[in-house]
Amino acid sequence: xxxxxxxxxxxxxxxxxxxxxxxxxxxxxxxxxxxxxxxxxxxxxxxxxxxxxxxxxxxxxxxxxxxxxxxxxxxxxxxxxxxxxxxxxxxxxxxxxxxxxxxxxxxxxxxxxxxxxxxxxxxxxxxxxxxxxxxxxxxxxxxxxxxxxxxxxxxxxxxxxxxxxxxxxxxxxxxxxxxxxxxxxxxxxxxxxxxxxxxxxxxxxxxxxxxxxxxxxxxxxxxxxxxxxxxxxxxxxxxxxxxxxxxxxxxxxx
Amino acid sequence: xxxxxxxxxxxxxxxxxxxxxxxxxxxxxxxxxxxxxxxxxxxxxxxxxxxxxxxxxxxxxxx
Numbered sequence: 001x002x003x004x005x006x007x008x009x010x011x012x013x014x015x016x017x018x019x020x021x022x023x024x025x026x027x028x029x030x031x032x033x034x035x036x037x038x039x040x041x042x043x044x045x046x047x048x049x050x051x052x053x054x055x056x057x058x059x060x061x062x063x064x065x066x067x068x069x070x071x072x073x074x075x076x077x078x079x080x081x082x083x084x085x086x087x088x089x090x091x092x093x094x095x096x097x098x099x100x101x102x103x104x105x106x107x108x109x110x111x112x113x114x115x116x117x118x119x120x121x122x123x124x125x126x127x128x129x130x131x132x133x134x135x136x137x138x139x140x141x142x143x144x145x146x147x148x149x150x151x152x153x154x155x156x157x158x159x160x161x162x163x164x165x166x167x168x169x170x171x172x173x174x175x176x177x178x179x180x181x182x183x184x185x186x187x188x189x190x191x192x193x194x195x196x197x198x199x200x201x202x203x204x205x206x207x208x209x210x211x212x213x214x215x216x217x218x219x220x221x222x223x224x225x226x227x228x229x230x231x232x233x234x235x236x237x238x239x240x241x242x243x244x245x246x247x248x249x250x251x252x253x254x
Numbered sequence: 255x256x257x258x259x260x261x262x263x264x265x266x267x268x269x270x271x272x273x274x275x276x277x278x279x280x281x282x283x284x285x286x287x288x289x290x291x292x293x294x295x296x297x298x299x300x301x302x303x304x305x306x307x308x309x310x311x312x313x314x315x316x317x
Contacts, residue, residue, distance in 0.1 A: 057267040060274040067278070106285050110278055117274040121267050224285070231293040238296045241303055250310070252303065 026230070029223045036216035040209075048209040060118045062209055066217040068111035071139070072174045074104030074221070078146070079171035082164035091236065094160040097167055098150060099228035103221060105143040112136060131184040135177045142170035156239065 044062045051058035081097030084090070115133065120126050127133065146166045153159035182190070202210060242252035 055267050057271050060271055063274065063278055103285075106281060110281055113277050113281075114274045117270050117277070121270045220282075224289075227286075227289050231289050231296070234293050234296040234300070238300050238303075241300055245303065245307065250307065 026223070026226055029219065029226065033216070033220040033223045036212075036219055040213050040216040043209045043212055047205065049203065049205055051206075054122055057118065057121045060114055062213045063217075064111065064114040064118055065210060066214040067107050067114060068136070069214065070217055070221050071104055071107035071111050071136075072178055073218075074100045074107055074225075075139070075143075075167075075171045075174035077225070078104060078167040079174075082167035082171075085160060085164050086168075089157075091160075094164070095229050095232040095236070096225070097164060098232060099225045101143060101146045101150075101163070101167065102228055103224045105140075105147060107221070108136065108140045108143055112140060130186045130188055132177060132180040132186075132188040135173060135180050139170070139173050139177055142166070142173055146170060 040062070044059050048059060048062065050056055077100035078097050081093045081095075081100060085093040085097060112133075115136075116126050119128070146163055149166050150159050150163045153162055180188075245252040
């Protein structure tokens, strides 16, 4: 009987400890992200100058651009997590890929939504089938596919392998989205962030606010991925506990 | 806000700007809530399963 108790405890080491709020590097990062985002809001509305041509709606740039760039970066994390998982079958890399995939899905959805809300007053249309927009929509479908493969494959290890393959193939689109405005010049403006950004495309203050916004969102993203990984770890422990109880012929339902 | 008050901008533009920020804020808050709620549910279930198992084991031992 002691053996049984020990295995159950090993499967659920967290059960004995109540989840009390503690000062951890993760909570400090979350707090820092919150402060940075509040400062970012102040900079966007009180410091950044009003664009001479577009007016105040141009302030959407300070959230749209970082969100769009981070949605692409998240897919690079998915790519790294997927490759490392397929190489070593370590669940931690799989969790990193899933967490980045989920967060990336939120970001790419917001990139599309904020883009649509910006396009209407600036281009006078909600949507146009221009290369970058179309490829971003394709990226949204790839992210959705990645998460659906994950959710609907019954076997946990098979789900991890299948989604890792989708993650690796899908990351190609993330690169194409970034280079789209260089390869196919159209209505969408060129890059303002990254190696292909045209220098002087934004004024000094605008550029500073955009860079600050990018850093604030980046810190927030790292925190989000970290928190999601912790949740996935807890769900994994629950899965192991259920498996152990079923193996012993006991009820694994609450 | 100061910048918004200083310049006379068309109201339609302002509504698009506000919508973009509100949508972003709501989406992030909803996702953070989803992550924490799932973790809380998993932790509660782990705790309950462990407690049930321990009670069952204690009962078997006394028998």
